[in-house]
Amino acid sequence: MGVREPNITIARPWCGHCKSLVPEYKKLGELVSKDPKLSSRVVIAKCNADTHRSLGEKYGVQGFPTIKFLPRGKAPTKDNAEDYSGARNAEAFIEFLKKKVESDSSFARVDALSDIASKFAASTDKAALIKEAKVTVEGLSGDDKANGEVYIKLMEKTVEKGDDYLTKEKARLEKLLLTGSVHASKVEDMSRKTSVLGALLGEE
Structure with missing residues (x-):
């Protein structure tokens, strides 16, 4: 699943309510693909409940269509798959997803570095903290290691450019992300840096 947050609909092709949802779900996919901040972090998926009965059983699906939100960074289970109970239209779906992405303050954060960052x-x-961070990152793996490297780069950049670098760079990246003019391939990296800058500034 990586850093992405899937939004999954479990449906049956012959179900009338499922059929009526298809145009809205297609519109949702188009809206997500046009939003760089969402397209880099959200996956929209549809599952045929007749073909994949085990998936419906895994998430405790009782009726159709069922819409589930699966949070990033966790192995999907029945307990952490959140039922979507809002309006069944693309506009409501997109607002729900935007709120989920915005509230995901843990994106790119590394628990092992939280004390150093604070x-x-x-x-x-700062040199001593950078040295400590490097030792910690050496013992990490996967996404934590990759994100840990971002911590180190930004910490080193702060020493090079001055203490106000953290605040200025975070404000710069946030402004760029809000314009919607950033290419989708760069949004994830910029969002990661913004989150780590927040960690280094002591933001929750």
Whole structure:
């Protein structure tokens, strides 16, 4: 699943309610693909419940269509798959997804570096914290290691450019992301940096 947050509909092709949802779901896919911030972090998926009965059983599906939201970074289970109970139209779906993405403050954060990050902005010995962070990152793997490298790069950049770099760079990236002019291939990387900058500034 990586960093993406799937939104899944479990349906049956012959179901009238499922059929009526198809145009809205197609419109949702188009809206997500046009929004760089969403397209880099959200996957819209549809599942045929007759063909994949085990998936419906896994998530405790009782009726059709059922719409589930699966959070990023967790192995999907019945317990963490959230039922969507809002309006069944593309506009309501997209607002739901935007709120989920915006509230995901843990995106790109590394728990093993949280103590170091919380001390960084106010520290008078940033070099020592960078050294500690490098040792910690060496022991990580997967996404945590990749994200840990981002922490180190931004920490080193702060030492190079000055303490106000964190605030200025975060504001710059957030402004660019809000314009919607950033190419989709760069949005995920910029969102990752924004989140890590927030961690280094002590933001929750």
